[in-house]
Amino acid sequence: MMATRSGDIDVSLVTYLMEKLNIKDPNEMINILNKKSGLIGVSETSADMRDLEKVQDKNEKAHLARDMYINRIVRYIGQYVAELGGIDAIVFTAGVGENDIPIRQEIADKLSYFGIAVDPEKNHIRGVERDLSTDDATVKTLLIPTDEELMIVRDVERLTK
Numbered sequence: 001m002m003a004t005r006s007g008d009i010d011v012s013l014v015t016y017l018m019e020k021l022n023i024k025d026p027n028e029m030i031n032i033l034n035k036k037s038g039l040i041g042v043s044e045t046s047a048d049m050r051d052l053e054k055v056q057d058k059n060e061k062a063h064l065a066r067d068m069y070i071n072r073i074v075r076y077i078g079q080y081v082a083e084l085g086g087i088d089a090i091v092f093t094a095g096v097g098e099n100d101i102p103i104r105q106e107i108a109d110k111l112s113y114f115g116i117a118v119d120p121e122k123n124h125i126r127g128v129e130r131d132l133s134t135d136d137a138t139v140k141t142l143l144i145p146t147d148e149e150l151m152i153v154r155d156v157e158r159l160t161k
Helices: 012-020 026-035 038-043 049-055 060-084 094-099 101-110 148-159
Strands: 089-092 140-143
Touching: 012 026, 038 049, 038 060, 049 060, 060 101, 089 094, 089 101, 094 101, 101 140
Parallel strands: 089 140
Antiparallel strands: none
C-alpha cells in the first residue's frame, strides 16, 4: 500500500471490481489500482500521510488508512524476518520513514517482540542519520535519509563505464 497504489490484492478482486463498477477497459482498472487506491482510496481525503495525521482523530477513514499502512509494513517486515531467520536492523528512509515520527514509533512498538525498541527522544527527529534504538534493544533501528540524486549519479557513472 502506497500513497495512491493499492499494494497487494487478491487477483480475483480485479475482475470483481470491474464487474461491480461496470468497467470495460482494463486500463481504467489499472488506473484505479495505481492512482486512486492506497492512502487516497481508503481515506478519501489525501494521499499525503501528513494530511491524514492531522485529521485522523476526526476522520475514521483517515485513521483506517494510516492503520492499514502501518499494518502492511509490520506484516512485510515479519515475513522477511521469518524468511531470513532473524534480523539485525530496521532502516527507516524516504518520505514517511524519514519524517513521520509517530509512524516510526508505532511500527517499532508493534515489532518489539523481535528485540526492536526505539527511544522516543532519539526518534524525535526528521531527516537526520541516526541510530534510534534504545540502549537495550537487540535489533538496531536506524534512520537513514534518502539521497536519490547521489544514487542517480552513481548509477549513471556505473552505466557509462
